[in-house]
Amino acid sequence: MIASVLPTYTRAPLAFVRGEGSWLWTADGSRYLDLGAGIAVNALGHAAPELVATLTEQAGKLWHVSNLYRIPEQERLADMLVAQTFADTVFFTNSGTEACELAVKMVRKHFYEKGQPERTEILTFSGAFHGRSSAAIAAAGTEKMVKGFGPLLPGFVHLPWGDLDAVKAAVTETTAAILIEPIQGEGGIRPAPEGFLKALREICDATGTLLVFDEVQCGVARTGKLFAHEWAGVAPDVMMVAKGIGGGFPLGAVLATEDAASGMIAGTHGSTYGGNPLGCAIGAKMIEIVTAPGFLDEVSRKAGFLRQRLEGLVAAHPDLFEEVRGQGLMLGLRCKLPPADLVKAAYAQNLLTVPAADNVLRLLPALTISEDDMAEAVRRLDAAATALETQPA
Numbered sequence: 001m002i003a004s005v006l007p008t009y010t011r012a013p014l015a016f017v018r019g020e021g022s023w024l025w026t027a028d029g030s031r032y033l034d035l036g037a038g039i040a041v042n043a044l045g046h047a048a049p050e051l052v053a054t055l056t057e058q059a060g061k062l063w064h065v066s067n068l069y070r071i072p073e074q075e076r077l078a079d080m081l082v083a084q085t086f087a088d089t090v091f092f093t094n095s096g097t098e099a100c101e102l103a104v105k106m107v108r109k110h111f112y113e114k115g116q117p118e119r120t121e122i123l124t125f126s127g128a129f130h131g132r133s134s135a136a137i138a139a140a141g142t143e144k145m146v147k148g149f150g151p152l153l154p155g156f157v158h159l160p161w162g163d164l165d166a167v168k169a170a171v172t173e174t175t176a177a178i179l180i181e182p183i184q185g186e187g188g189i190r191p192a193p194e195g196f197l198k199a200l201r202e203i204c205d206a207t208g209t210l211l212v213f214d215e216v217q218c219g220v221a222r223t224g225k226l227f228a229h230e231w232a233g234v235a236p237d238v239m240m241v242a243k244g245i246g247g248g249f250p251l252g253a254v255l256a257t258e259d260a261a262s263g264m265i266a267g268t269h270g271s272t273y274g275g276n277p278l279g280c281a282i283g284a285k286m287i288e289i290v291t292a293p294g295f296l297d298e299v300s301r302k303a304g305f306l307r308q309r310l311e312g313l314v315a316a317h318p319d320l321f322e323e324v325r326g327q328g329l330m331l332g333l334r335c336k337l338p339p340a341d342l343v344k345a346a347y348a349q350n351l352l353t354v355p356a357a358d359n360v361l362r363l364l365p366a367l368t369i370s371e372d373d374m375a376e377a378v379r380r381l382d383a384a385a386t387a388l389e390t391q392p393a
């Protein structure tokens with residue numbers, strides 16, 4: 001008999017009832033060190049006091065009014081994002097997938113309104129993940145995600161990751177946009193090769209193509225910059241954001257330049273819940289916290305500490321690990337065994353990690369994790385690795 005919850009997930013036999021910072025507790029009182037942070041969502045850890053205060057204060061005032069009216073909390077968060085980024089305008093969603101949907105619509109509408117309706121194609125890359133809607137699975141094109149769900153939304157061209165020649169050959173008069181994660185998350189913590197984003201920007205500038213960054217996983221301070229693309233010194237025309245911006249509350253956004261967004265006039269897009277006062281109050285608190293002086297430097301300092309410890313772990317277990325990769329607190333351990341084995345062995349050490357493609361174990365801790373907790377996490381990973389090495393074949 002089918003489970004009452006549609007069985008689309010492979011879940012660990014763990015259920016948590018309480019969280020604080022980088023720790024989670026099960027009902028029987030067992031404590032787990034969380035290096036997944038809800039897959040890069042709980043950027044300030046669990047039950048962050050500032051977010052709890054903002055949530056409860058706003059909950060006592062106003063949750064939802066619909067976008068029939070002006071929403072001051074939404075306007076405030078949009079103003080903050082515009083002030084801090086390349087963007088001139090923002091649309092709020094409830095998830096990364098919805099941000100992907102709008103990004104796709106926006107770039108196509110841009111060219112339609114400019115009298116180039118033939119420019120509908122969007123170039124994407126192998127290993128990409130943009131969500132699970134029909135557009136997002138068509139964009140990524142991974143067999144596992146699309147099989148059985150056709151006919152797929154047409155207009156996506158899939159290119160090998162990091163292959164500049166392939167991009168140059170694929171940009172034609174029907175190309176609307178290039179869509180890329182500056183650091184692939186689900187694809188295995190794969191940063192774009194050095195100089196790649198800059199080269200994409202140049203191609204886009206030369207051909208009038210729009211550049212879309214998916215910063216759903218790598219954005220909002222995770223890499224030690226507010227957005228990961230800042231490391232490359234280039235800006236997109238459109239950017240998808242979610243996960244960390246809500247710190248655990250479902251919130252996403254599409255940021256865009258005025259030109260890229262020029263087709264999105266009244267009536268062209270909407271959302272019942274997107275941009276509600278509750279989510280936007282929390283989003284504004286998140287942005288206020290991560291842009292406060294010193295926050296990003298502290299993320300980079302913590303990242304340096306964790307990375308150094310992980311390099312030591314790789315050196316200590318050369319039969320299990322290949323390398324550490326990623327940026328800031330978006331780190332991956334490339335494994336020589338299925339990462340799911342390691343995730344399982346880590347559960348036995350009361351440590352939570354996340355598997356990814358390309359044989360990578362993902363480490364996405366709260367950006368506020370303490371040095372002690374990072375050191376403890378690496379000790380537990382070491383114990384998990386040792387257990388795997390010494391278990392009978």
Ligand SMILES: Cc1ncc(COP(=O)(O)O)c(C=O)c1O
Nearest residue numbers: 095096097129130131185216217
């Ligand atoms: C890069 C990227 N884009 C889009 C998504 C989809 O976001 P959501 O699950 O909030 O719909 C994800 C989720 O993991 C992601 O990592």
